[in-house]
Amino acid sequence: MAYRRLAALASLSMAASEGRHELWGGDPQNGIAAVTTVTRDDRGPNSTAETYYVASAKFNGTLTKRTLVDGSLADIQNIPVETFTNKNYDLRWDNAGSAWKFCEGYQDWQTSPPTCRDFADDTVKVVSNFTDFDSLVVTAGDRKHVKVGRWDQSLSGGNGGNIEYVYLNAAPATNGGFFTEAGFYPAIRNQQNGSITPTGAGVYTPADGDNLNVNVGGSIYIEFNGTGWVQKTLTNFDQQTWTPTFDANGDIAFQPKLGREYYINNQGANVVVKRKAITGTAANDFDVMIELQSAANPVNAGYFLPTGTSYLATPWQPELRYAFVTNAPDSNYMKLVYVTDNPNTKYVDESAVTTVLTDGQWGLQAFNVSNRPLDSAGNVITVDGYGIPTTYARPVEFNWEYSTSGWGTQQFLCSPDCSVAANYKILDKPIMLNPITIGSKTLSLQFDGWMHGLPDMYHELAKNNWQMTADISAKVVNIPTGTAATDGTNNFYIKPLEISMFLAVVPSNTAGVPDITSAAGVDLGAVPIFTAHSMGAKPKGTVVKYSEGKAVE
Numbered sequence: 001m002a003y004r005r006l007a008a009l010a011s012l013s014m015a016a017s018e019g020r021h022e023l024w025g026g027d028p029q030n031g032i033a034a035v036t037t038v039t040r041d042d043r044g045p046n047s048t049a050e051t052y053y054v055a056s057a058k059f060n061g062t063l064t065k066r067t068l069v070d071g072s073l074a075d076i077q078n079i080p081v082e083t084f085t086n087k088n089y090d091l092r093w094d095n096a097g098s099a100w101k102f103c104e105g106y107q108d109w110q111t112s113p114p115t116c117r118d119f120a121d122d123t124v125k126v127v128s129n130f131t132d133f134d135s136l137v138v139t140a141g142d143r144k145h146v147k148v149g150r151w152d153q154s155l156s157g158g159n160g161g162n163i164e165y166v167y168l169n170a171a172p173a174t175n176g177g178f179f180t181e182a183g184f185y186p187a188i189r190n191q192q193n194g195s196i197t198p199t200g201a202g203v204y205t206p207a208d209g210d211n212l213n214v215n216v217g218g219s220i221y222i223e224f225n226g227t228g229w230v231q232k233t234l235t236n237f238d239q240q241t242w243t244p245t246f247d248a249n250g251d252i253a254f255q256p257k258l259g260r261e262y263y264i265n266n267q268g269a270n271v272v273v274k275r276k277a278i279t280g281t282a283a284n285d286f287d288v289m290i291e292l293q294s295a296a297n298p299v300n301a302g303y304f305l306p307t308g309t310s311y312l313a314t315p316w317q318p319e320l321r322y323a324f325v326t327n328a329p330d331s332n333y334m335k336l337v338y339v340t341d342n343p344n345t346k347y348v349d350e351s352a353v354t355t356v357l358t359d360g361q362w363g364l365q366a367f368n369v370s371n372r373p374l375d376s377a378g379n380v381i382t383v384d385g386y387g388i389p390t391t392y393a394r395p396v397e398f399n400w401e402y403s404t405s406g407w408g409t410q411q412f413l414c415s416p417d418c419s420v421a422a423n424y425k426i427l428d429k430p431i432m433l434n435p436i437t438i439g440s441k442t443l444s445l446q447f448d449g450w451m452h453g454l455p456d457m458y459h460e461l462a463k464n465n466w467q468m469t470a471d472i473s474a475k476v477v478n479i480p481t482g483t484a485a486t487d488g489t490n491n492f493y494i495k496p497l498e499i500s501m502f503l504a505v506v507p508s509n510t511a512g513v514p515d516i517t518s519a520a521g522v523d524l525g526a527v528p529i530f531t532a533h534s535m536g537a538k539p540k541g542t543v544v545k546y547s548e549g550k551a552v553e
Contacts, residue, residue, distance in 0.1 A: 020062055020295045021427065023054065023411040032411065052413040055424060059410040061335050061402040063296040063324055065304065067376045068272060068394065071290035073224050073283040076266050078442040079435055080221045080232050080246065083264040085144060087216040091130055095208035102130035107211055134252045135216060136167035141234035141245065144218035145194060148184060150211055164189055165204060166196050178202060222254050228281045229254040241456050255280055266444055269432060298412060298424045301326045301334055306396060307378035309366040311339055322357060322364070332356055336400045357400060364398040433485045438477055457502065468504035
């Protein structure tokens, strides 16, 4: 997110996030009135501040482009990254082997014994002993959810009912004396917050052929360490700063599924990782793509869509087609409009009226006149009957965000003539630095005038009533002046401009602390009053270049 601060009658800031531009200030509903004059206030007293004009009223919609470029696991190596998981499978107890059998699919009860089949194509899958019980454990800080249940026909007077379980591998903090061994325990789910609590009954003892249905969803954190993957164990998650805290000794082995694409988030950047090799342990066993987002604006609107685009549509609803208006005088400029009948107004004659899509729409693709999807350069992408690419190359995608106030609105500045698109002021994209290691910490940093990716120490202290502790001080990262960094193309040096010193409270009886009892008797009222120097006025026509032998910046 990039910011530039400007001044008008009221404080006004210009911000850009993933290419979207917004003016903060004025009327929250309507933004800043068009043609308002604003002046930058971050210029020094000896420089002339630039003046801009608010180019127009708010644009109530934003078209965002999502493209994939080549990436590398080095971009995220040794950095915990968030990904979303959604697993559904069955476990069936086998008395002969005294083990839970794992069916990565569903149990077909039309056969005896039941047959394990694939969800997608019903093919028979091989069952094996289930061993990944760690993945079923939910800790207090987890952002994943686990649901385990089975159908018991004897419940509700023979009408049947579902019993839910929680897997415990150790005694919980408040065990009530029921925990005896690792296993599944009957539990009750809180319908308000989704938490699940053991009922206090003993561990579930399954009978031969008993079936458990398992669903694991939500987000997890994984990390590539150079030779393989691990899943991190969350101990806490701060919703305000979106900061996870991990158990230093809680890493468990994680193996991405062969052929599956994992969408993972690293400090706001989306990375798509697909395992392509059987081993899945080395960096070259994976295809890695980085998702880039950009938003349409008055400067790029004319060439924002791929060359050869005839219309936009989703593969699952191709009959609804849309166009992006790039003619500035048009009242629907930079809006997404229907080029087929709007299904919400199907009884209205739209032959002479083009209506704006006033709902959000995701997954839009650009199609040519032959109804073939295009990539960002206008090349035709080969897809199957379901619109899924048959190669790793994929169509460029667009999201349409619409709002009358809030996310999806944009507003721009221009200077000097707003009728010329090139005169619009578009903020630079943030600089995304390759990972760097400071001490024992690997950091993924972004710079847009502020450095993002560092711990928020003020927030950490605020949570602890402003008392420094060893745990908080261990999070401090001090990047030395002159630290080299790169974004893969350009090289940079980092220079901290603001340094904070956090002081811990030391008890007076701590060894080595000097006795300052006498300081309590100091009378500050007796301190001499400051007397101005008698150097006289500053000489005219001179420029101070050095002070005490050092150059003055």
